[in-house]
Amino acid sequence: MDNSQSQSRQGTSQLDATLNALQGGLASAAGVAGPTISGWIKTLQGTPQLAGITAELQSLHDTLRSGASDTGALAQSLSTLGEHTTKAAETATPDAQAKLRELGQALSSAAGQLRA
Template sequence: MDNSQSQSGTAQLDATLTALQGGLANAAGAAGPNIASWIQTLKGNSQLSGISSELQKLHDALSSGASDTSALASSLSTLGEHTSKAAASATPDAQAKLQQLGQALSSAGSQLKG
């Protein structure tokens, strides 16, 4: 990843974290475009294919309008786990943000499970 891609990825991380900090209700409005953006960003990265595929499942579930909270909770929790694992091999400037994002996604999944 070149420097401009790294800066773009960091900005994308910041935007995602900001959306999730307000809780699930606040993140819902930005979820579709944000998830689609991440799918594009991760496209072709075989190391992160698990995240990309789970994001696609989440995007499809949200786009369908179905409110299967169990599936959404499971997807968010899985994304949290994958993201936290990916932080270990991330660039130093992204590691802390990815850990934070992983925790926020796992927390969101737990909130939905109730």
């Protein structure tokens, strides 16, 4: 197995884990948010076309680590990530497209929950 296949499998595994965490709602996702976000930042670093997602993930990570409970900022960050993720699905590999669309929708939905 070459390196790109290994990275693809790792990315798919990360997608599955992130989707599973978000399916339980924000409360269940909160417990794994830090390590999950850090993992995504590490995975996406060095990929210029995904720099917007990486920067927004870093911003979200910093906000969560600060302990501040600015739900407006968190909602905006999740909304932006949802939009970027859905857009990234357009150019993703066929096996990742549906999962990225689902993740984008889940992030946008989580943003809506925070705004409610």
